[in-house]
Amino acid sequence: MDSAFRAEVRAWLEANLTGEFAGARGLGGPGREHEGFALRRAWERRLGEAGWTCLGWPKAYGGRDATLEQQVVFHEEYARANAPHRVGDIGEGLIGPTIIDFGTEEQRRRFLPPIRYGDELWCQGYSEPEAGSDLANVQTRAEPRGGEWVITGQKVWTSLAHLADWCFVLCRTEAGSKRHHGLSYLLVPMRQPGVEVRPIVQLTGTGEFNEVFFDGARTDAACVLGAPGDGWRVALATLGYERGASTLGRQIGFRREFEQVVAAARRTGAAADPVLRDRLVQSWIELEIMRLNALRTLSSLAAGEPGPEASITKLYWSEWHRRLGELAMAALGDEALIAEAGPYELSDLQRLYLFSRADTIYAGSSEIQRNIIAERTLGLPRA
């Protein structure tokens, strides 16, 4: 059954990554989000029309009700075909499932279809200058006025906000409330006078994330997900969806990067260095362990709640990937120091090294994951 599904996905990708999309393979990804954006958006529509977006969503909302195994197969085949990096990840993976679980029927009908076709892109407005790991410290506020919410405050590190049409914004709607009380989860249109997006240039020289300023921004009173004041519960549910079936697809991407590092070590002669050889072997072993861990996480997801396995997996892959970036620089040797072309055109491995520094920060930093493992698995006292 899954082999038939795998063959179907593979055949569709081969038949469609042709013509105008032939050059789209490999486009996009961390530090390369600007690449072929219009083409990738057209690709998103092609995928959506053929029913290859939002596979895990219920059929009633345009999904396929795909099993977890099928979703994993799709992600694996997608990565194997080196298909372009998706522009609608945040919509499909984060806000879509949240709307399905917490939205009203009207909200589902309004917001889900444009996510399927990449017609509306989303960004995640959680972090603030004083609320990162400590998310309950959110200070952005919103008040009801004349049938609308009026929003004032600042978000930061907002991935792809400069390309997004909508933002899901965690904000304080009860004046004087503290911590996780009195928060609401609002759906806010990005293209309006009260919203200003300022890109932040990253180590890669590109800007994947932004500062977002809300100064009297507005959204309809009906654009609250869950009950007003119940935003914390909804926000945590969204975080839970971040660890879904794309986990195994990531392994395929990692394997490709690992092979690039080995090829670089061969080419530069660094592969003759016994210490570097040891590091490469160790990295390969850890990649295998990671694959087995990911399978375990997925079976716990299939069983219901994400357990501490999700934290172990996040900690493990992000630390491994950061080390792979360092290994890539060792494999390149002196070449690592020189940009491919002026003024700052990076090679894939240089970009891997620089962007992988962020892996241990977003989606919960390594320190936070270790706290979760310490408290929930080892039963240590709270930090």
Ligand SMILES: Cc1cc2nc3c(=O)[nH]c(=O)nc-3n(C[C@H](O)[C@H](O)[C@H](O)COP(=O)(O)OP(=O)(O)OC[C@H]3O[C@@H](n4cnc5c(N)ncnc54)[C@H](O)[C@@H]3O)c2cc1C
């Ligand atoms: C590439 C990238 C994309 C991102 N995209 C988004 C996005 O789209 N939307 C969004 O809302 N946010 C986004 N973020 C923000 C991300 O969620 C935060 O950076 C992260 O939660 C950490 O928060 P902070 O940066 O405020 O660091 P802080 O929370 O200030 O932490 C600083 C350091 O202290 C450590 N620390 C903090 N608290 C503890 C503790 N209790 N115990 C031990 N150590 C601790 C942290 O691990 C870290 O090393 C993104 C971040 C990155 C790097």
